[in-house]
Amino acid sequence: MASVSIKKLGVSFGSLNVLRDLDLEVDQGEFIVLLGPSGCGKSTLLNAVAGLLDVDAGQVWIGGKNVTWEEPKDRGIGMVFQSYALYPRMTAEGNLTFGLRVARMPKDEIARRVDRTADLLQIKPLLGRRPAELSGGQRQRVAIGRALVRDVDVFLFDEPLSNLDAKLRTELRVELKKLHNQLNSTMIYVTHDQIEALTLADRIAVMHGGVIQQLAAPKEIYRRPVNRFVAGFVGSPAMNFLEGTLTIVDGAPAIRIGDVTTGLAGYDFAAAPVEGRAVVLGIRPEQIVLADAAAAPSQVPIDIHLIDPMGADSLLWGTVGSDTVSVRIGPDDEYTVGDTVAGHFHPDQASVFDAGTGVRL
Amino acid sequence: MIAVAVGVYVIGIAFTFYWSFTSSKLFPNNNLVGLDQYRRLWSSDRWLVAVNNIWIYGVLLIVFSLVFGYLLAVFMDQRIRQEAVLRSIFLYPFAMSLIVTGLIWQWMLDPNLGIEQTLHGWGWTSFHFSPLVDPETAIYGLVIAGIWQGSGVTMAILLAGLRGVDSEIWKAARVDGIPTWRVYLFIALPMIRGALATAFVLQCVGVVRVYDLIVAMTGGGPGIATQMPAVYVIQMISSSQNVGQGMAAATMMLLPILVVLAFGGLAMWRRRRRAAMGATP
Amino acid sequence: MSAGDMTLTDTEAEARWGTQPGGVKPRRFSPARLGIYGFLVISALFFLIPLYVMIVTSLKTMPEIRLGHLFSLPGEVTFQPWVDAWLNACTGRDCNGLHPGFLNSLKITIPSVVVSIIIASINGYALSFWRYKGANLFFGLLVFGAFVPYQVVIYPLIIAAREAGLYSTLAAIVIVHTIFGMPILTLLFRNYYASVPIELFKAGRVDGAGFWQIFFRIMVPMSVPITTVAVILQVTGIWNDFLFGVVFAGRSNWPMTVQLNNIVNTTTGVREYNVNMAATILTAAVPLAVYFISGRWFVRGIAAGAVKG
Numbered sequence: 001m002a003s004v005s006i007k008k009l010g011v012s013f014g015s016l017n018v019l020r021d022l023d024l025e026v027d028q029g030e031f032i033v034l035l036g037p038s039g040c041g042k043s044t045l046l047n048a049v050a051g052l053l054d055v056d057a058g059q060v061w062i063g064g065k066n067v068t069w070e071e072p073k074d075r076g077i078g079m080v081f082q083s084y085a086l087y088p089r090m091t092a093e094g095n096l097t098f099g100l101r102v103a104r105m106p107k108d109e110i111a112r113r114v115d116r117t118a119d120l121l122q123i124k125p126l127l128g129r130r131p132a133e134l135s136g137g138q139r140q141r142v143a144i145g146r147a148l149v150r151d152v153d154v155f156l157f158d159e160p161l162s163n164l165d166a167k168l169r170t171e172l173r174v175e176l177k178k179l180h181n182q183l184n185s186t187m188i189y190v191t192h193d194q195i196e197a198l199t200l201a202d203r204i205a206v207m208h209g210g211v212i213q214q215l216a217a218p219k220e221i222y223r224r225p226v227n228r229f230v231a232g233f234v235g236s237p238a239m240n241f242l243e244g245t246l247t248i249v250d251g252a253p254a255i256r257i258g259d260v261t262t263g264l265a266g267y268d269f270a271a272a273p274v275e276g277r278a279v280v281l282g283i284r285p286e287q288i289v290l291a292d293a294a295a296a297p298s299q300v301p302i303d304i305h306l307i308d309p310m311g312a313d314s315l316l317w318g319t320v321g322s323d324t325v326s327v328r329i330g331p332d333d334e335y336t337v338g339d340t341v342a343g344h345f346h347p348d349q350a351s352v353f354d355a356g357t358g359v360r361l
Numbered sequence: 362m363i364a365v366a367v368g369v370y371v372i373g374i375a376f377t378f379y380w381s382f383t384s385s386k387l388f389p390n391n392n393l394v395g396l397d398q399y400r401r402l403w404s405s406d407r408w409l410v411a412v413n414n415i416w417i418y419g420v421l422l423i424v425f426s427l428v429f430g431y432l433l434a435v436f437m438d439q440r441i442r443q444e445a446v447l448r449s450i451f452l453y454p455f456a457m458s459l460i461v462t463g464l465i466w467q468w469m470l471d472p473n474l475g476i477e478q479t480l481h482g483w484g485w486t487s488f489h490f491s492p493l494v495d496p497e498t499a500i501y502g503l504v505i506a507g508i509w510q511g512s513g514v515t516m517a518i519l520l521a522g523l524r525g526v527d528s529e530i531w532k533a534a535r536v537d538g539i540p541t542w543r544v545y546l547f548i549a550l551p552m553i554r555g556a557l558a559t560a561f562v563l564q565c566v567g568v569v570r571v572y573d574l575i576v577a578m579t580g581g582g583p584g585i586a587t588q589m590p591a592v593y594v595i596q597m598i599s600s601s602q603n604v605g606q607g608m609a610a611a612t613m614m615l616l617p618i619l620v621v622l623a624f625g626g627l628a629m630w631r632r633r634r635r636a637a638m639g640a641t642p
Numbered sequence: 643m644s645a646g647d648m649t650l651t652d653t654e655a656e657a658r659w660g661t662q663p664g665g666v667k668p669r670r671f672s673p674a675r676l677g678i679y680g681f682l683v684i685s686a687l688f689f690l691i692p693l694y695v696m697i698v699t700s701l702k703t704m705p706e707i708r709l710g711h712l713f714s715l716p717g718e719v720t721f722q723p724w725v726d727a728w729l730n731a732c733t734g735r736d737c738n739g740l741h742p743g744f745l746n747s748l749k750i751t752i753p754s755v756v757v758s759i760i761i762a763s764i765n766g767y768a769l770s771f772w773r774y775k776g777a778n779l780f781f782g783l784l785v786f787g788a789f790v791p792y793q794v795v796i797y798p799l800i801i802a803a804r805e806a807g808l809y810s811t812l813a814a815i816v817i818v819h820t821i822f823g824m825p826i827l828t829l830l831f832r833n834y835y836a837s838v839p840i841e842l843f844k845a846g847r848v849d850g851a852g853f854w855q856i857f858f859r860i861m862v863p864m865s866v867p868i869t870t871v872a873v874i875l876q877v878t879g880i881w882n883d884f885l886f887g888v889v890f891a892g893r894s895n896w897p898m899t900v901q902l903n904n905i906v907n908t909t910t911g912v913r914e915y916n917v918n919m920a921a922t923i924l925t926a927a928v929p930l931a932v933y934f935i936s937g938r939w940f941v942r943g944i945a946a947g948a949v950k951g
Contacts, residue, residue, distance in 0.1 A: 052844045073850030085841035089863030098859070099849030146845070158841075366765070366824040367780055370787045373795030380797070389801065433685060436678050448941075449934065450686045453693075456933035456940065457926040458882035460899045464906050464922050465692045468699075474915065479712040509689065517941045569791045573884040577903055594793040595885070604797065611794045618789045 002063030002076060002153035002186055003028045004049060010057030011044055018044045019210045022058070031180050031187045035197040036207035037233065042190045045207070046156050049188060050079050062154055073099070075154075078147030082159040084139045086131040092142045093127040096149045117149045120179075137168045144179075157189040161196065173199060194234050198222065206230045224351070228358035231282050231351055237315060240288070240325040242281040242300065243355060246273050255281055255352075258321035262298040267347040269361055278355035285315065286328040287350065288343040290335075296344030302327065303340050374615065381612045385604035398609035408610060411588040417500050418589070419568040422507040426564055427557070429508065430515025435545050437516065438523050448520075451513035459510065463577025466506035467493065496586035499579055503587060506574060511567060515560045522556025523549055565621065569614065590614050700724065700920035707915050723916035727924055731917050733904035740921050743901035747881055747928070749812060750897055754819035755876040758827055761820065762872070763865060766831025767857050771843050781832070787825035792885060803890060810892025818886050823879070827872055834868040835861065874936050878929040898925045 004026040011019040018041045026032045034042040047053045049060055051072040059068045067075045086095050093114060100110045118124045121141045131139055140160060147155055160176075161169045177200055180187055191197055197204050198218045205215045206229075214226045225231035231239045244257040253264045253273040264273075289296050302318040302325060309331065316327040316335060320343070327343060335341065352361045376389075381399070384392045402408050433451060437444060454462060469475040472491035480488040492502035526549055534544045550557075572591040579587040581596075590610060597607030695712055700723050702716040729739040769777055799818060800809065808814040838861070846856040887897040896904075902925045906918045933940050 047844070050844070050848060052847060071850070072844075072848045077848065079845065079848045081841040081845060083839050083841050085839060085845040087842065087845075087860050087863075089860075098846075098851070102850045102855055102859075146849075150849075364780075366761070366821060366828070367783045367787065369799070369821050370783065370790060370795060370825075373798040374790070376798035376801075377794055389797075429685075432681070436682050439675075439678050441678060441682065445937075447682055447686055449937075450689050452941070453930065453933060454689060456878055456929045458884065458899050458929070460882075460884050460903050461922050461926045464902070464918070465696060468915065468919070469692055469695065474707075474710070475712060478710045482710045482712075509692070513689065521941065566789060570793075572793075573899075576884065577907070580907070591791065591793050594796075595889075598797050598800075608797060611791075611797070614791045615794050618791065622786060622789060 003030075003061075004154055004186060004188065005061045006045070006049065006058070007061065008058035009045070009048060009055055009060065011041075011048055011053065011055050017210060019048070022210070022212060024205060024212060024215070026186055026188060029184045029186055031189065031200055031202045033197040033201035033204045034188065034190045034207055035192065035194060035204050035234070037192060040207040041210040042192075042207045043158055044210075046158055046188060046190045049075075049154075050077055050156050051075050073103070076152045077154045077156055078150045078152045079156040080140075080143050080147050080158065080160045082162050084131070084143040084163070086139055086143060086146075088131055091128055091130055092123065092134065092145075095131070095142055096127075096145050099146070099150055113149050113151060117145045120148065120182075121145050136164050137172065140164065140172060144176075148183075152185075154186045154188070157187065157191075159191055160189075162191070162193070169196075176200065194236065198234075204234075206233060208233070223349075224360070225282075226360050228280060228282070228353045231353070235284055237285050237326050239282045239284050239351070240323070241353075242283070242320055242323045242325070244279060244281055246275060246277045246279050246352075248273070248275050255279065257281070257300060257323075260300060260321075262300055264298065264347040264350075264352070266297070267350060267352060269352070271361065273361070279361065280353045280355050280358075282351040282353060283325075283345050283349075285326045288325070288327045288345050290316070290327060290329060290333075290341050290343060296346050298347050299342045299344045301340050302343045304335055304337050306337065307335060377608050377611050380605060381608035383605050383608075385608070387602040387604070389604055394605070398605045399613075402606060402609045402613070405606075407585050407588055408590075408593055410585050411590045411593045414500050414587060415568065415571075415589055418503055418507070418571065419565070421501070421504045422511070422568060423561065423564045425504070425508050426512045426515050427560060429512045430560065431519050431550075433512065433516040434519040434523055437520055448513075448517065451516050453513070454510045455514045457510075459571075459573035460577045462506055462510045463574045466502065466509065467578045470502050470505070493579060494583065496583045499583060499586045503571075503574060503578060506578060507567075507571075510574075511564060514563065518556050518560045518563070519553060522553030525556075526552050569617065696919045696923055700727075700916050700923060702916055704914060704916060720916075723914070723920040724924070726914070726917045727905075727921035731905045731914075731921055733901060733908055740898060740901055740905070740924055743896060743898035744924075746891070746895050746901075747897040747899075750815050750819070750887070750891065750895070751877060751880045753812075754816045754823070754880050755873060757816065758820040758823040758876060759869060759872050762824060762827030763831045763862075763869070764857065765824070765828040766833075767835050767861055768853075769828065769832045770835040770838075771840075771856075772853065784825045784828055788829065792822065796885075796889065800889065809890070810895070812891070812895050815886060815891040815895065815897075818890050819880050819883070822886070823876055826875070830872055830875070831865075831868060834865070838864065870936070870939055871942050874932055874940055877932050878940075881929050 004024075006022060006024040009019055009022040009024075010017070022041075022045065024032075024045075034045060036042045044053070048055050049062075051060075051067065051070060055068060059066055061067065062075055062077070072079075086092075087098060090098065096114050096117065097110050100113065114127070118127060121144060123138070123141050123145055126134060126138055126142065131142070134142065140163075143160070157176075161172055164172065173196055180200075189196075189200060198221075201218055203215060203217055204221050206213045206221060208229050214221055214230045216224075221230065221234055225234065225239075228241070232241070242255075242257050244255040247254050247256050247261065249261065249263065253267065253269065254261050255264055288302075290302075300320045302316075302320055304316060304318045306317040307329075308315040308317065312331065314329050314331050314333065316329050318325055318327070318341075325343070329335070353359060354361055380389050382393050382395060383390055384394045384397070437447065441447070470477075470491055470493045472478060472494060475491075477488060477491050480490075492498035492505075530548060530552070531544070534548060539548070570591060571589055572595065575581055575587055575589055575592050581588050581592050590613065594607045594610045594614065597603045597610060601607075691713075698714070698716055699707060699712070701719045701721070703718065703720050703722075706717055727739055728741050730737055731739045769781060799821075803809040803814045803818075808817070842860065843856060846860050851859065881897075882899060883897065884899045884903065887895075887900045891897060891900075902921050905921055
């Protein structure tokens with residue numbers, strides 16, 4: 001078991017700062033997902049932990065040891081890559097054992113480890129095949145095996161499921177989660193897929209512009225995003241954003257959107273709300289309720305533009321003032337395009353961001 | 362290791378450049394004479410003929426082999442039978458030495474042995490085609506041999522380029538009813554710029570280096586009619602025992618390469634700049 | 643995963659023209675198709691006739707050649723010119739035919755090909771995976787080197803070889819071929835390794851493999867295609883070389899091309915065209931064999947050799 005801690009890490013390519021002053025503590029046995037759009041620095045961070053690129057500033061500690069300048073092989077890590085990166089001219093077994101052979105491990109120990117790993121991943125029958133003779137899912141299993149066989153405490157995954165089709169991706173995702181429960185080792189997992197992040201992670205680090213925007217448990221990230229970027233990046237369909245102005249009505253906070261004003265009583269403001277402040281109200285599509293008005297105290301009028309049936313449910317698209325909103329509705333709910341309906345919501349489920357900085361208020 | 366390989370070029374060029382300012386004869390010396398060798402070079406008939414020849418040879422060879430090569434590629438692209446056989450036929454001369462090519466065409470164009478003699482034998486006695494014996498036309502004989510040797514390669518490179526063009530482009534052009542020849546000329550040709558550049562560069566390098574062909578085919582003659590810079594340099598450093606002069610000529614040979622590379626670099630720089638500006642409009 | 647995907651497969655052509663019946667199927671006897679085949683056949687004749695003339699002439703006797711029927715088949719086939727070309731043809735006073743040149747060409751080509759490919763593959767690997775200071779400068783100089791006319795550096799090399807006491811030896815010609823093959827071959831290998839996913843290299847490092855282990859155990863086994871291309875390029879290039887052979891190898895090591903030129907362009911004696919043509923075909927035989935055996939790989943080699951950068 002080993003923890004990973006990254007201290008004041010800085011990485012730049014030429015004049016471009018990819019990571020700046022980045023801190024991250026990963027506990028023993030924790031499954032951390034680095035989530036973000038491409039170019040956010042998440043893969044760079046993972047490569048820095050692996051020792052595959054030189055850092056310009058800061059330190060990387062693994063298992064209580066400063067490994068900033070150690071070779072990758074000496075860091076006690078295993079890594080799984082997006083393209084599998086299996087050595088094409090070696091069999092699956094050759095791929096598993098290459099690192100061990102390079103380290104001149106005794107033959108019987110190698111055999112024992114291969115046996116155990118192949119059992120765990122159910123790849124025994126594949127051991128004699130070359131990568132070209134394996135399917136995508138089988139290749140990725142072998143690639144995971146190559147990391148496991150090293151018997152290390154920290155596993156690094158660089159978008160390992162991105163090259164698989166949707167069905168296989170779901171299957172392997174479940175298996176990875178089981179694997180983590182079995183091994184209980186530390187895992188750092190890079191992805192741009194929020195479903196993977198939400199399902200796998202103990203904690204998610206949402207990254208943008210080389211900075212960790214928010215580090216929290218999946219539910220917290222989903223419910224209480226710290227800023228507009230996190231709010232907009234996590235969740236599908238994306239969170240609705242309504243521009244408005246804060247006001248105080250009868251001593252309670254409220255928001256004016258266009259010429260409609262609705263109360264925000266119950267919203268947990270971090271600091272006392274200031275009258276007249278330009279804000280953005282964020283509400284997830286499933287948090288807007290069109291019927292059952294009594295349950296939700298606040299409401300905005302929605303002009304219906306389009307209904308998108310999606311199978312299990314439907315999406316209603318409309319506008320509030322000049323902002324587009326989407327509302328998750330039942331598959332059989334009947335609404336007429338062109339009508340205006342009242343969208344109800346609980347202020348305590350919503351998010352309010354400063355219009356200028358995007359920070360949660 | 363890589364430093365050694367690169368170093369040979371850098372150091373070699375430096376020495377060549379340095380000796381071009383000396384009065385070196387059979388062996389290099391350090392007697393600096395300024396630009397004397399260059400002045401002598403540019404007043405030498407032999408060199409002026411060589412420079413003139415390489416222009417004629419280069420322009421004709423490159424134009425003809427690109428046009429002929431593209432025509433062959435386009436015709437080969439028409440789903441013809443026996444494509445592999447034809448490709449082998451068009452390409453095999455390139456596998457052979459330029460010495461061999463030169464000898465073959467020396468015989469083919471020999472008025473007492475080759476095409477002319479044969480046609481006379483068939484009764485067409487007024488036929489006259491023996492470019493190599495006339496100083497005025499000998500250079501065109503070399504061009505024929507060059508085309509014979511190099512067009513197939515151009516064809517192969519351009520055909521590979523054509524096959525790499527997105528198949529949907531062809532479908533779109535068919536739907537739009539654009540005649541096939543127009544597609545090849547105005548749509549496909551600009552799309553295979555890369556292959557064209559490759560073929561062009563390959564021919565250019567061949568032209569500047571042309572030496573073996575001359576030696577085998579004409580020996581630079583008749584007289585000095587088919588002199589080329591590459592031949593001139595070798596003659597100066599061997600039989601003429603005039604190293605300084607040879608080095609000046611060699612340095613001049615480097616000039617066009619530098620110009621071409623500078624253009625290439627400029628084009629790359631501009632493309633990169635345009636890409637950068639496109640990214641942040 | 644190949645450098646220079648210069649493949650010319652029929653499936654690609656099919657993808658373009660579609661496979662639906664009718665419509666795009668070529669009509670067999672349209673004037674346009676006739677024109678296409680006419681052009682191609684005439685072109686093929688242009689390329690083939692010289693070879694045909696060489697072969698038939700080499701099988702004729704001298705009296706028959708003097709009749710001047712260049713294209714006619716030999717009235718009476720004789721193999722004596724081939725025997726003479728191989729064993730007895732004269733250059734000046736030496737009348738040993740081409741076979742010493744053949745052996746010399748083997749002695750030059752084999753070590754040159756092996757040495758240059760080993761060095762170039764290591765260089766290409768180092769350039770594409772191990773970023774070190776000045777790698778870009780080296781790369782730029784290599785591209786430049788690929789374009790430099792041989793004449794520009796040949797004399798300093800002669801002097802260097804003479805200073806090292808290697809002038810007119812087999813070692814000199816092997817070194818020279820290695821040096822002049824270096825830019826193209828290094829670019830070839832660099833481009834190939836640059837197309838190998840970088841993750842493979844990272845996986846090797848995580849597995850604890852170093853510079854040489856990654857090279858020998860991961861990269862070399864993957865390099866069969868590009869090595870094939872390099873071998874074709876080098877074998878034909880070095881076998882066909884004339885200039886370096888005549889300058890560096892020395893009289894006793896002259897390769898086949900030099901001896902051929904001497905035999906044919908010798909000014910003494912009667913010109914024996916049949917022997918000369920047999921000698922010419924013999925000299926071209928090795929690269930032609932490589933060409934016909936390697937087929938499509940040859941095209942790849944040329945395209946890759948043309949500096950795709």
